[in-house]
Amino acid sequence: MLLFVAALVVLSMPGCTLFVAGQKVPDHVLEANTDDFRVADDVAALHYYGVGGWGVKWRGEYLLMAPYFSNHGFLGMFGRNGPDLEAVKQGVRNTPFGDAGLILVGHGHVDHAADIPAYPMAGLPANQAGVIANKTTLNMLASLMPPNKSFRCAETPSASGQAIDNCSLAGFRITPLASHHAPNVKLLGMGFTIARGTVDEPLPEIPSRPSAYRMGDTWAYLIDLLDENGEIVFRIHYMDAVAGSDESSIPPALLAQRKVDIHIACVPGFAYVDNYPEWELQQGKTGYVLLGHWEDFFQSRDKRLKPVTWVLNENKLNTFTRRIENALSPDAVQIAPLNKSPVDCPVDGERCGPRGKSWALPVPGETYQFGVRAGL
Ligand SMILES: [Zn+2]
Numbered sequence: 001m002l003l004f005v006a007a008l009v010v011l012s013m014p015g016c017t018l019f020v021a022g023q024k025v026p027d028h029v030l031e032a033n034t035d036d037f038r039v040a041d042d043v044a045a046l047h048y049y050g051v052g053g054w055g056v057k058w059r060g061e062y063l064l065m066a067p068y069f070s071n072h073g074f075l076g077m078f079g080r081n082g083p084d085l086e087a088v089k090q091g092v093r094n095t096p097f098g099d100a101g102l103i104l105v106g107h108g109h110v111d112h113a114a115d116i117p118a119y120p121m122a123g124l125p126a127n128q129a130g131v132i133a134n135k136t137t138l139n140m141l142a143s144l145m146p147p148n149k150s151f152r153c154a155e156t157p158s159a160s161g162q163a164i165d166n167c168s169l170a171g172f173r174i175t176p177l178a179s180h181h182a183p184n185v186k187l188l189g190m191g192f193t194i195a196r197g198t199v200d201e202p203l204p205e206i207p208s209r210p211s212a213y214r215m216g217d218t219w220a221y222l223i224d225l226l227d228e229n230g231e232i233v234f235r236i237h238y239m240d241a242v243a244g245s246d247e248s249s250i251p252p253a254l255l256a257q258r259k260v261d262i263h264i265a266c267v268p269g270f271a272y273v274d275n276y277p278e279w280e281l282q283q284g285k286t287g288y289v290l291l292g293h294w295e296d297f298f299q300s301r302d303k304r305l306k307p308v309t310w311v312l313n314e315n316k317l318n319t320f321t322r323r324i325e326n327a328l329s330p331d332a333v334q335i336a337p338l339n340k341s342p343v344d345c346p347v348d349g350e351r352c353g354p355r356g357k358s359w360a361l362p363v364p365g366e367t368y369q370f371g372v373r374a375g376l
Contacts (some may be wrong), residue, residue: 023354030365032094054239060331083118105133106240130167136216142202177218182269197356244273260284287333
């Protein structure tokens with residue numbers, strides 16, 4: 001046990017400057033910029049909060065993919081630790097967090113679900129936002145869900161490929177897709193997934209220990225942005241866990257409606273499954289990839305940024321970007337952020353992460369604007 005703890009301490013020590021595709025990654029999380037969210041009706045703003053957390057501003061509405069800021073740490077996982085309210089307030093500052101009308105959760109692990117109880121105290125008005133999550137997550141957070149009125153509605157996906165009807169927003173169509181969760185770590189060829197299992201009955205209180213947040217089923221989501229006529233003008237494919245080509249797919253009938261503009265990737269663990277990200281990019285004829293969930297969330301957010309301990313490193317991040325470039329379909333969507341230079345980050349390097357022609361490694365706090373268009 002002592003050796004194990006010593007290894008964790010060593011592996012958690014700050015590393016050197018990180019370079020991806022030859023571009024320097026900023027040392028620290030960025031302060032969000034309120035101006036980045038002031039967009040026209042034909043532009044979507046995508047904000048990276050860090051880990052699996054994203055925000056999508058579209059036609060005056062705001063969608064959250066549940067952000068996590070408390071970063072409880074390895075040992076903190078096992079103690080009695082609730083959300084760090086100050087960290088949540090700091091993490092959402094200068095973003096339209098208080099306008100959020102819907103929260104999506106892909107699975108119930110601590111880094112996706114454990115800060116949700118703090119959202120109403122961090123500026124999200126009670127009973128304003130709905131929550132779409134697996135049954136396990138809704139059971140763990142049952143004391144906050146309707147009829148207790150911390151949140152407007154709560155819904156768990158009932159079928160893969162079937163849009164959510166009752167708990168959505170006017171400008172969004174949310175379609176859950178049955179997916180999978182790769183092992184959190186592999187040692188000596190054996191995969192280990194933390195906190196597997198389900199919570200089958202509503203809990204009277206939220207879990208007091210971060211390690212008690214159970215995974216439940218894993219869902220990916222198609223997030224379609226709709227124009228005033230209900231036509232799809234932008235499509236995001238969001239994954240907050242890694243799945244192989246035989247574990248996750250988009251139904252052909254949905255792909256016939258539109259290609260995927262943006263794939264929000266989960267990077268850690270890509271080497272543990274077959275054909276990720278290639279399969280997802282090829283089936284969706286995806287145009288652009290935002291590399292999510294890459295930074296170490298076992299350390300406080302004021303520490304120097306580094307890849308998730310054990311699972312990811314600079315070499316693997318570079319490998320992932322090369323695999324994206326090699327996987328892009330010749331008839332993929334042609335798209336790039338409107339508010340960034342065409343290829344790489346300007347020399348100042350402090351307000352953006354590395355980028356290639358068809359991908360970006362976002363820094364927590366960074367916002368991307370994309371133009372939307374019908375008919376893809
Ligand atoms: Zn997980």
